[in-house]
Amino acid sequence: MLWSFLAVLFSGWLYVDASYRGPQWQRWLFKPITLLLLVGWAWQAPVLKPTDYLIIAGLVATLTGDALMLLPRQQMLYALGAFFLSHLLYTICFAANMTMTFYWPIPLTLLIIGAVTIATIWSRLDTLRWPICTLIGMTLVMTWMAAEQYFFRPSDDSFTLIIGSALLLLANIIWFVSHYRRRFSADSAVVAACYFAGHFMIVRSLWLY
Numbered sequence: 001m002l003w004s005f006l007a008v009l010f011s012g013w014l015y016v017d018a019s020y021r022g023p024q025w026q027r028w029l030f031k032p033i034t035l036l037l038l039v040g041w042a043w044q045a046p047v048l049k050p051t052d053y054l055i056i057a058g059l060v061a062t063l064t065g066d067a068l069m070l071l072p073r074q075q076m077l078y079a080l081g082a083f084f085l086s087h088l089l090y091t092i093c094f095a096a097n098m099t100m101t102f103y104w105p106i107p108l109t110l111l112i113i114g115a116v117t118i119a120t121i122w123s124r125l126d127t128l129r130w131p132i133c134t135l136i137g138m139t140l141v142m143t144w145m146a147a148e149q150y151f152f153r154p155s156d157d158s159f160t161l162i163i164g165s166a167l168l169l170l171a172n173i174i175w176f177v178s179h180y181r182r183r184f185s186a187d188s189a190v191v192a193a194c195y196f197a198g199h200f201m202i203v204r205s206l207w208l209y
Contacts, residue, residue: 020189045206058089157208164201
């Protein structure tokens, strides 16, 4: 387990570093390698419930989306679909392990965040308007499920899930705003760090039962 953990961290660091200052090939190489190592690390978890395999499937869907992002721009739609599927699988896994509850400040806060994000980039989205909005909506629902679980059943694994989900939401927000509205220094590195850390924390929850 220790070597797998260290391999994930080292590969993730190389990916984030490449996003900031490394050559493009290094970024393309270590992003899929990091996700494959995360899949392997998740598979080694001491106890895997049937619903936990949804997290592994979500990582595979994410890996597919990243591969599609390397293709010409017309494949962006399919990549967004793969990311949507990944977050949907995560959401189903979170929801299956909790008693459904409702604490209204959580969805209200996320709704405001989603509305502000979409309003910021809406006029620049063109033909990808609805796919991107759908992905943002799915990520918000995923974060909502993780937050509800932590609020009503606080534990180490539920805390890890909410941190991971929030980081993936932040990665999407920064990615879309920087790509469609305004670029800023080191935006790719920030997105890469949030993206990797988000998936890392979700997989880490499998080791905390």
